[in-house]
Amino acid sequence: MAETRNPQEEFVIVPKRRKPRPYRVVGVLVLCLLSGLVGYGVGWSQGGYRIEDVVQTRPSLARELSAVKAEYDEVRQEKVRLERTRAIDAQALITARDSIADLESTIANLEADLTFYRNIMAPSEASKGLQVDQLSLRDVRGEGRYDFKLVLTQVGDNKSYISGLVAVNIIGEQEGEQEVIPLRDLSEDVEDLGVRFRFRYFQDVEGTLALPDNFEPYEVQVVAKAEGSKASQAERTFEWRQLAEN
Incomplete structure (x- = not known):
């Protein structure tokens, strides 16, 4: 008896996968390995150069830092000296003003005394x-x-x-x-x-x-x-x- 097919049945076509060839896999692995080695080498060379540069510039930076500290100390001492000088000048000014006031008072008293004695010795009629x-x-x-x-x-x-x-x-x-x-x-x-x-x-x-x-x-x-x-x-x-x- 002949097999009867249902006209509603669908046919699905599945592509056939090929197995990867061994020599292609090996090539990809070698290419990745070489890329990694090159990148590591470039990074190491640059890093090594930077470390060497820092090592070489460290004494120079230390000298500059020492010079800056010395200059700072000198400026600070100069500031202290100027402040002390200003305080001395201010005190000297106050003392000078007091001395001037005392002298003016003394002169006024002497002039009054002079007028007093002059009137006694040479009065008007x-x-x-x-x-x-x-x-x-x-x-x-x-x-x-x-x-x-x-x-x-x-x-x-x-x-x-x-x-x-x-x-x-x-x-x-x-x-x-x-x-x-x-x-x-x-x-x-x-x-x-x-x-x-x-x-x-x-x-x-x-x-x-x-x-x-x-x-x-x-x-x-x-x-x-x-x-x-x-x-x-x-x-x-x-x-x-x-x-x-x-």
């Missing part, structure tokens, strides 16, 4: 004889305590001494009323109403005074009287505010 020259106050402790200095002079005729008494009164207001307080009541350095003097050229009357509570001073009145052959009187009034500010 209107200012001869006994004079109330200066009065100064200095706040030393606060709370109404002051150092005072009164200067009396004999202008013109200085060949003989002049003597007498000088009285000082502080005029002000206390509790709404005017008060006149003698220096004796304010200073332990003055015992009498009048302070005795005797001099040829000038005399200082110095001490400390303390103002009473609730007392507001306005003026200081000074009256000096000479006795004997040079009998005369000199008066002068000073504003307290100006004395305290100076």
Whole structure:
């Protein structure tokens, strides 16, 4: 009986694989081996050259590093020296300014003294004889305590001494009323109403005074009287505010 085929069956054609030939496999392996050897050789030669180059340049780099360190140390020392010099110059400038200020103050005092003595030795016609020259106050402790200095002079005729008494009164207001307080009541350095003097050229009357509570001073009145052959009187009034500010 003849075999019957189904017309829906499909035929698949499968190509037949050939077996690789041995000499081709060997050739590929040899080619890969040669490529690897060449690449390794090139890499080794380049690496060896770089290592040798680094070894040769190391001493030069060390010398450059040493030079840089030396230069750095020198620059740092120079910086320290400049800073020290600047500090010395600044201190010297401050000292110089202080010295100049002291010299200016000394010159001013000397000029004032020169004027003072010149007025004594060569006065004008209107200012001869006994004079109330200066009065100064200095706040030393606060709370109404002051150092005072009164200067009396004999202008013109200085060949003989002049003597007498000088009285000082502080005029002000206390509790709404005017008060006149003698220096004796304010200073332990003055015992009498009048302070005795005797001099040829000038005399200082110095001490400390303390103002009473609730007392507001306005003026200081000074009256000096000479006795004997040079009998005369000199008066002068000073504003307290100006004395305290100076």
